[in-house]
Amino acid sequence: MRRSSAETKAVILAAARERFAADGYDKATIRAIAADARIDPAMVMRYFGTKEKLFAAAAEFDLELPALAPDQAGAGLVRHFLRKWEADEGLQVLLRTGVTNEAAAERMRTIFAGQVMPLVVDLTGDPERAPVRASLIASQVLGLALSRYILKFPPMVAATEEELIAWLSPTVQRYLTE
Amino acid sequence: MRRSSAETKAVILAAARERFAADGYDKATIRAIAADARIDPAMVMRYFGTKEKLFAAAAEFDLELPALAPDQAGAGLVRHFLRKWEADEGLQVLLRTGVTNEAAAERMRTIFAGQVMPLVVDLTGDPERAPVRASLIASQVLGLALSRYILKFPPMVAATEEELIAWLSPTVQRYLTE
DNA sequence: GTAGGAAGTCAACAGTCGTTGGCCTACAAT
């Protein structure tokens, strides 16, 4: 088949995101990604140069944290993260990969420091303890994703969005305000 | 050098635990493990048959959850898990591996269902909601380990054991009792 | 209509991996 350069690049990127999210960095083969995109592996190299650069492109994403009223920030954050995890493969890519790949771990730290922490500073007006608060929130939100989407603990998978929000909101709210 | 069969097996197993904990399943090469143990890769195969069996032996471990008074279970659990993470490499092996290896994920689910859930049933006397409670506790404890030992978020690494216990205990306690 | 470049294919490279089988070597029992 014959496609435009931009189209092909997009198709490869979509396939790469899926594979990285499902299998992690090492198991997501360039050959497998190329097969998903119905394309020769050499095309992946032509368009992205190297596997690492392809990964960097696939792992690019924005948390898009919304502005929140301080007294409802707990519930708002939990809801927002739950939807992000299900809608955007970027987060699963990073979580699956950050555990065994230092570059991906560094990117998670950057996203945390650049997006979560500023929001917490803004919500609490307490720059000194904001880093601890933010990392506690991250620990609970990441733990949720880990047990629900990666390890698939049955009770976590079975729970509805509303149930999880009800359980986790007070935790996040307390990490913000106590 | 010349060792007894049991000695060599133990040396290999120790090296394997370190490598699996540090690198995860795929990056922990049999050749690298053998080099750490100052031994030929063929010996690993002779003693453990296959890489998967070696991993199964290296990932064997017991949470050793203590009996706890219900009103102090939150603090007790957090303290116990924090020390387990630092003392026993088995947990890091499973966490690093369970994210990209389905067999290891299955083992984490088994440990969760066989060790954490019974304790929660015992503490709460509420068999119906125990699964949700237990998995919520697991999510927070795993999130703690992930952000502190794997992703190494700076504020989490810098926090002392007592600070973390103070922050997380109310969360776990609430997941148990509310 | 033809030249040029872009899209795509193919085969091979060098390296690494788990795994295997044959070989060597030290030691204990005879």
Place this chain on the structure above:
DNA sequence: ATTGTAGGCCAACGACTGTTGACTTCCTAC
């Protein structure tokens, strides 16, 4: 002194990986 055996080493296998370069095919601009 000889033999049996168990611990250990070496070299190689087949499979798979990221990556490369030459080749073909098609569309477009002149």
